[in-house]
Amino acid sequence: KAGVTQTPRYLIKTRGQQVTLSCSPISGHRSVSWYQQTPGQGLQFLFEYFSETQRNKGNFPGRFSGRQFSNSRSEMNVSTLELGDSALYLCASSLGVGGDGAFFGQGTRLTVV
């Protein structure tokens, strides 16, 4: 059974650009959650999607958005990138809302220069 796949693994972007990250959940999982991890703030919840609907949202500005497709794959988008957006972005998939038994991807390391 394939794990959670995140693409790309590494990304370098310039301030002001926008970026789209992708997460393919484990087959059969319908919930995808996104997290940001930085050395200063640790792990922080971004949002959670279930059946193409956003179910939970963290305290991030509107520049951070996401969506989920009918096959449960999810994308997150960050517009007008800032240096502080440099982080490891992790997604996790689970069967249902709440992330119980969540499986994490390897993450996308975004560097904004």
Next chain:
Amino acid sequence: KNEVEQSPQNLTAQEGEFITINCSYSVGISALHWLQQHPGGGIVSLFMLSSGKKKHGRLIATINIQEKHSSLHITASHPRDSAVYICAVRSGLSKLTFGTGTRLQVTL
């Protein structure tokens, strides 16, 4: 004050030692998770607890709902256990809130 506090922040142990990592939280929760993160970033979900105790191999996790406290124990520690251990709590179906992590180094 953070909603989730972990201690210690850093821990060095010799191979074979018994290790305890603590997590205290200040809100009512529906579940508590213990996560393991190795260098390179990959995260593994170790346990999800809502009461009592769970065991998997050399790892044991306990939770005391009344005291709002959980512990992760590692018996017979090994260098491959070296990682960051993160506690996270969830209230109802709301977002996960994470502790800052405990960095464990197990030496030979």
